Amino acid sequence: MTRADLVPFNELDVELTVGSGQVFRWRRRGESWIGTDAGNVILATRTSRGWRIESWPDDSAGWSFFRLDQSLADIEREICRLDPKIRDVVKRHRGLRVVRPAHPEEAFFSFLCTPNNHLSRIFRMVWVLGDRGQPLGDGVTQFPTAQVLSRLSEHDLRECGFGYRARTIVNAARELASRPRGFLTRLRSQPYDVAIASLIQFDGIGRKLADCIALVGLWHLEAVPVDTHLWKSACELYFPEWQGKALTEKRYEAVGRLFRESFGDLAGWAHQYLFYDKILSYRRGRPPV
């Protein structure tokens, strides 16, 4: 598969991927989905034989964002081989990919909007933040820098319905803006544990958000964010004795450890299938926005 080719549907489901809680600013436009990554606009168009992926100004941005240099068939096969129990879940969501954003900031701030929150409201809140960034044409913007977000007022965000997350977002933006340039980007080349330890230093970022940011924004594919949905799923599959019990820090660690032992670098990918499978009933198959 090269960049000029259409991407077959079994290799990519754009709607599934951009609506599975990894990114929150993609919109449907006719037969296309449009989004941005760093300073690029990405347009994915459904044709009769597959997805046409275009991006500008960098024409490789879309390819990189969806990790299209990797064969999804290989990944699916490997996950199913490592644990045949999740074969049906993988089959149900064929085309789901873990994305690879060029810049880490959007994931960092997006996931700060998610605690104790609903998907529909998260989409709205992240859109509000994104609106402060530079217009890239076609009604989409580049996600703003921490510098820009640090100038937002907590009061204004509360007015926009951010609730108590207004405080953590503005504080995190100030904190991040005060760090050396490229602070988050550098965590990509640090070991997973080091990246997590750095992230939970921020007020408002606990273990779960740190794993979300690590997986999507920092490309740490061994990160396993354990939310209430994945917790239920993990109990059913691997920890029957914990069903109905609370998710404590120790149990959180145990779940992550089990996924990393079973799936290695595909742990985060395996998590994405199980997570999406559980959340589907909540979303009732409704496309985002």
Place this chain on the structure above:
DNA sequence: AGCGAACCGGAC
């Protein structure tokens, strides 16, 4: 260590 409560606001 482990549990319960508060936090904003919208959906069910």
Place this chain on the structure above:
DNA sequence: TCCGGTTCGC
């Protein structure tokens, strides 16, 4: 009344 959590206090 319940959340795609974190933090605080017991």
